[in-house]
Amino acid sequence: MKKSIKFLFISLMAVFIGTYSQSDVFAHADHDKDAIIIQMADIMINLEHFPTADEKKKLQSVLDSAASTDQEKIIANAIMHIQHSPTVEDKDKLQLIMDNTVATSTVNTLAKIVQSFSHGISKTDKRKLQTIKFKG
Numbered sequence: 001m002k003k004s005i006k007f008l009f010i011s012l013m014a015v016f017i018g019t020y021s022q023s024d025v026f027a028h029a030d031h032d033k034d035a036i037i038i039q040m041a042d043i044m045i046n047l048e049h050f051p052t053a054d055e056k057k058k059l060q061s062v063l064d065s066a067a068s069t070d071q072e073k074i075i076a077n078a079i080m081h082i083q084h085s086p087t088v089e090d091k092d093k094l095q096l097i098m099d100n101t102v103a104t105s106t107v108n109t110l111a112k113i114v115q116s117f118s119h120g121i122s123k124t125d126k127r128k129l130q131t132i133k134f135k136g
Contacts (some may be wrong), residue, residue, distance in 0.1 A: 034132070036062055036072045037106045040079060041132040044113060048120050050083050071107050080116050086116045106132045123124050 041060065043055045046116045051059065062068050062076035073130070074097060078090035094115040101108040109132060121129070 034106050037110055038133055040131045043044045056080055091115050
């Protein structure tokens with residue numbers, strides 16, 4: 001009887017360790033998946049009025065990359081064209097992203113922040129961007 005309890009205990013420990021390790025793998029995979037979103041969040045954290053030439057180059061690389069999703073390209077394009085605030089057309093496209101993504105997703109959060117941008121980033125939005133940036 002003692003052997004079966006010991007075996008059961010060891011088996012359960014192996015399952016718990018395996019489950020814990022697997023969640024770390026998934027978390028790392030999500031970080032890699034959100035690399036472009038994290039890059040754009042980094043740009044938005046310090047953005048004032050409009051993107052710099054260097055920031056526009058980074059955003060253009062998102063637009064040119066085959067690895068970028070359509071949503072990432074829409075957000076990059078909106079950031080690239082900010083002149084104190086996003087254009088009405090970009091706000092409409094960002095709204096479509098927000099309507100079609102989970103409210104807790106990083107894409108949704110970034111789209112909301114870009115859509116509401118006006119001359120700079122609020123402290124609340126900076127905290128949200130920091131969360132995106134250091135999520136993984």
